[in-house]
Amino acid sequence: MNWRARLLIFVPYAWLLVFFLVPFGIVLKISLSDIALAIPPYVPTMKDGFWTMITGLDLENYAFIGAGAVFATFALIVLAVGMFQILYPRVRRALIPDARYGIFDSAAVALTALAVAVVNIAVLVAVLSFLFPILSDFVNIPDFLYFAAYLSSLKIALISTFLTLLIGYPIAYGMARSAEHWRPTLLMLVILPFWTSFLIRVYAWMGILSTEGYLNQLLLNIGIISDPLVILNTNVAVYIGIVYTYLPFMVLPIYAALDKMDDSLVEAAEDLGCTTLSAFWLVTAPLSKPGVIAGCFLVFIPTLGEFVIPSLLGGSNTLMIGKVLWEEFFNNRDWPVASAVAVILLLILIIPIVLFQRNQQGDES
Amino acid sequence: MRKFSWFNATSLTFGFAFLYLPMLILIIYSFNESRLVTVWAGFSTKWYGELFQNEAFLDAAWVTIKVAFWSSTLATILGTMAAYIMVRTGQFRGRGLFSGMIYAPLVMPEVITGLSLLLFFIAIGLDRGVITIVLAHTTFAMCYVSVVVTSRLVSFDQSLEEAALDLGCTPFDAFRSVTLPIIMPAVISGWLLAFTLSLDDLVIASFTSGPSSTTLPIKIFSAVRLGVTPEINALSTIMIGLVTIGVISASLVSRSMSIKARADERRAEQG
Numbered sequence: 001m002n003w004r005a006r007l008l009i010f011v012p013y014a015w016l017l018v019f020f021l022v023p024f025g026i027v028l029k030i031s032l033s034d035i036a037l038a039i040p041p042y043v044p045t046m047k048d049g050f051w052t053m054i055t056g057l058d059l060e061n062y063a064f065i066g067a068g069a070v071f072a073t074f075a076l077i078v079l080a081v082g083m084f085q086i087l088y089p090r091v092r093r094a095l096i097p098d099a100r101y102g103i104f105d106s107a108a109v110a111l112t113a114l115a116v117a118v119v120n121i122a123v124l125v126a127v128l129s130f131l132f133p134i135l136s137d138f139v140n141i142p143d144f145l146y147f148a149a150y151l152s153s154l155k156i157a158l159i160s161t162f163l164t165l166l167i168g169y170p171i172a173y174g175m176a177r178s179a180e181h182w183r184p185t186l187l188m189l190v191i192l193p194f195w196t197s198f199l200i201r202v203y204a205w206m207g208i209l210s211t212e213g214y215l216n217q218l219l220l221n222i223g224i225i226s227d228p229l230v231i232l233n234t235n236v237a238v239y240i241g242i243v244y245t246y247l248p249f250m251v252l253p254i255y256a257a258l259d260k261m262d263d264s265l266v267e268a269a270e271d272l273g274c275t276t277l278s279a280f281w282l283v284t285a286p287l288s289k290p291g292v293i294a295g296c297f298l299v300f301i302p303t304l305g306e307f308v309i310p311s312l313l314g315g316s317n318t319l320m321i322g323k324v325l326w327e328e329f330f331n332n333r334d335w336p337v338a339s340a341v342a343v344i345l346l347l348i349l350i351i352p353i354v355l356f357q358r359n360q361q362g363d364e365s
Numbered sequence: 366m367r368k369f370s371w372f373n374a375t376s377l378t379f380g381f382a383f384l385y386l387p388m389l390i391l392i393i394y395s396f397n398e399s400r401l402v403t404v405w406a407g408f409s410t411k412w413y414g415e416l417f418q419n420e421a422f423l424d425a426a427w428v429t430i431k432v433a434f435w436s437s438t439l440a441t442i443l444g445t446m447a448a449y450i451m452v453r454t455g456q457f458r459g460r461g462l463f464s465g466m467i468y469a470p471l472v473m474p475e476v477i478t479g480l481s482l483l484l485f486f487i488a489i490g491l492d493r494g495v496i497t498i499v500l501a502h503t504t505f506a507m508c509y510v511s512v513v514v515t516s517r518l519v520s521f522d523q524s525l526e527e528a529a530l531d532l533g534c535t536p537f538d539a540f541r542s543v544t545l546p547i548i549m550p551a552v553i554s555g556w557l558l559a560f561t562l563s564l565d566d567l568v569i570a571s572f573t574s575g576p577s578s579t580t581l582p583i584k585i586f587s588a589v590r591l592g593v594t595p596e597i598n599a600l601s602t603i604m605i606g607l608v609t610i611g612v613i614s615a616s617l618v619s620r621s622m623s624i625k626a627r628a629d630e631r632r633a634e635q636g
Contacts, residue, residue, distance in 0.1 A: 004536065009457060012447040012507070016466040019504040023481035026488050040487050167383070170376035177373050186377070188616065193384050195608050197565045199582050199589070200601040204387035207394065207593040212403050214390055247384065298472075305474020307568055312589060322476045326568075329480060339484070342477045353472055 024346075031339035032057035042336050061340035066141035070150050074348055076121055077154075083117040091116070106281075145324065146341060150348070152319040156235065156310075157303040160242040164299050165292065167243060168250030172291075173284075175251070176258035187255070194248040201245050202312050209237050209313070233315035241309040246302070250295040257291025258284070290359065297356035305345055321345055388605060395598035402593045412599040422584060422600065429564060429581040432495060436502035437559035443503065444510025444559070445552055449540075451511070452518040470508045478505060479572030486573065493575035501573040502563040509562060510555035517551035518544075522630065547626055550619040557615050561608065 033056070036043040044056035062068075091113045096105055129136065141147050175186045193201065208214045209232040216228040231237050261284065269279040307322035314320070321341065329338040395413075399406035416422060447467055470478065482501045483493075491497060525547070529539035545552075567582040574580060581600075588597055 005454060008446060009450050009454065009463075012443045012450065013459070013463055015443055015504070015507070016447075016463070019482065019485070019500060020466050020470060023485035026484045027477075027481045030484055167380070170372075171380035174373035174377040174380070177370065178377070188613075189381060189384070192609065192612055193388070195561050195612050196388070196605055197582070197601070197608070199565065199567055199585055200391070200604060201388070203585070203589050203593070203597065203601065204391045206589065207402060207598075208387055208390065210403075210593070214403060217403060244383070244387070247380075251380075301472045302474060305476055307474075307476050308586075312586075322474060325476050325480065335484070338480060342480050345474065346477055349472075349474070353469065356472065357468060 027339045027342055029057070030336055031061055031343045032059065033336045034058075034060065035334050035336050040335065041333055061336050062344070063140075064142050065146035065337065065340055065344065066143065067340070067344050069141045069147050070344055070348070073147075073151070076125070078351060079124075080114075080117050080121055083120060084113050087113040087116055145319075146321075149319040149321045149324045150344070153304050153306075153321045156238060156242070156320060157300050157306075160239050160246075160303055161296050161300040163239060164243045164246055164250045165296060168247055168295065169254055169288075169292070171247075172251045172254035172258055172288075175255050176261070183259075190248050190251050190255075198245060199308060202241050202309055205237065205241055205244065205313060206232060209240070232313065233318075235314065235318055237313035238310055238318055238320075241313040242299075242303055242306065245309065246299045249298040253294040253298065254288055254291040257288045261287045290362070293359050294356070297352060297359065301349060301352050301356065304349065391598055392602045392605065395595065395602040397595060397598075400595060402595055402598065412595040413603075416596050416599050416603075419596070421579075422581070422596075425579050425581045425584040428495060428578055432498045432502060432570075432580060433560045433563035436499045436506055436563045437556050439499070439503040440506035440510050440559040441552060441556040444507040444555055445514050445548075447507065447511040448514035448518055449544075452515055453523075467508050467511055470505045471512070473505075475566070475568035479569040482569070483572040493573060494578045497573045497575070498570050498578065498580065501569050502559075502566060505569065506559035506562050509558050510552075513555040513558060514548060514551045517548045521547050525630070525633070547630075550622045550626070553622075554615060554619055557611065561611075564604075 030042055033042040033044065035041060044053040048056065088109065092109045095109055095112065171190070175183060175190070178186060206213075210216075211228045211230060211232070213232070215231070216225075219225045220228065231240075265283050265287075266279050269283045270276065274282065305322040305325075306320060307326050310318045310320040310323045311326070314323070322345075325338050325341045325345070328334050328341060394402055394405075396408050396410060397405055398409040398411070447463075451464060451467065479501070482497075482504070486493060486497050486500075525543050526539050529543045530536065534542070565582060566580075567586050570580045571583055571586075574583065585597060585600065588594060
């Protein structure tokens, strides 16, 4: 490799190392520091000498935010998903001997597998806590705020990903099934909101959902409701905001998968006696799966750390970890705890990010 | 020809109504006479007039455009380099880390990126201002640019480049006279993407900006927190309008450029 190629690699590589990787190292270091009334507001720093700084670091902030409990919960969820993946094909073989199965069979198999996985994990947790009482110290939660915020972010991200899929799939399907000459225009119409300011799109809903907002006026005038609905500053508004702003991320990968699909497959299935619904379930749904998975990750991962939507549309009781981190940093000025919150969020995100990349690479090859 | 399906037509109608109605309402009410944003009191453009007299907004808009211009330009250069490395350079030490660093910022929550960059700037003693926002925006935008450019680089015929090298071009000349014109549509759309990302960004800019360098999204956010105002509606309408014009013209330009590039490729193959 000559020096030109080396230089070409060096420039962007060094840039990313300095402005992406090194900052994470600093976050990690500060998360192990203590808050102080100083500038910058944490100790120890490099000024104290390298060795004093290293020995001055501790896990106090992680204990404070209940990192052990967050991890234990997260490990259980990952375990449940893994167990579900193993159980699903076995249960399917046990319940449905032949290969013919429809939506309701799949649902029954999934529910059974899920139930078995949950029971297994409950037994495992009971046994572990009986054998190792010391574990209860590890999952001790001094301040419940952070733990609740992680859980609530997870819940909000999961529900809104599901809702986005529910609304996005028919749109992508309709686009892929529309006349050829319409598709570029429809594609443009989906992409256009993505280019429009995120903040403005969230703001647009504030006027619609508020108590005197357009939605309430419309419903009151029609006479469907007699008292205005309270939607703004609740979790419902947060769900609406997330579905609205992240819809293009769901529609585009599903559309890409459906667009590649050969239509004659569906026709063949229908010729062979499938109903429209079962042809969809047996042919179209499996072929669009990579797009669905990609779309779900693209919505789920950024939603988990979302800040703008919960702070504008959510209320004071909408707990999301991105908002907690922001308030910890800007309002409480507790940089070490904010850093610890960020590190834990990052660790939680690593698994979905790695799964997403693997899905993308599998799709490409 | 496919048969018309009521299901598809309905899902498309409702889907696009959901995507566009909120913005449409925002645009309509920006021309409302009344300060009470939910009561229609006749057509007026007075909020646009007030907006253009608001020094704070104009200053913030200027800062935002400066930041967006410099960061998207830097990001385009770095992102194109990164894409070229990922597609054309074979195995080198640390390639896995490199591709990880390219893809991670795409999905990283903005609060984490913002926090880490702020702590980094403070640790190295760099005063926060326009420069720090440019550095931060360049870092995450270059990853988007590299994804856009990569998809074009993998799809074009590498033998064109090899031919140029065989005919005595230096690698740099081959890149400049063969590769760059072919990937130009992707580079331009990468630049536009980086520009809009920078224009939109609130979270990372809030962390990395100083007191003297407020950007437009920061300004809008602090105004919006108090509720809906007609000035912000007017500002939003202007921004939506600019983006719409930009995206449509960019797609027309890139379509005509890629048609021309393809015609050139075909002519090169024949001739």
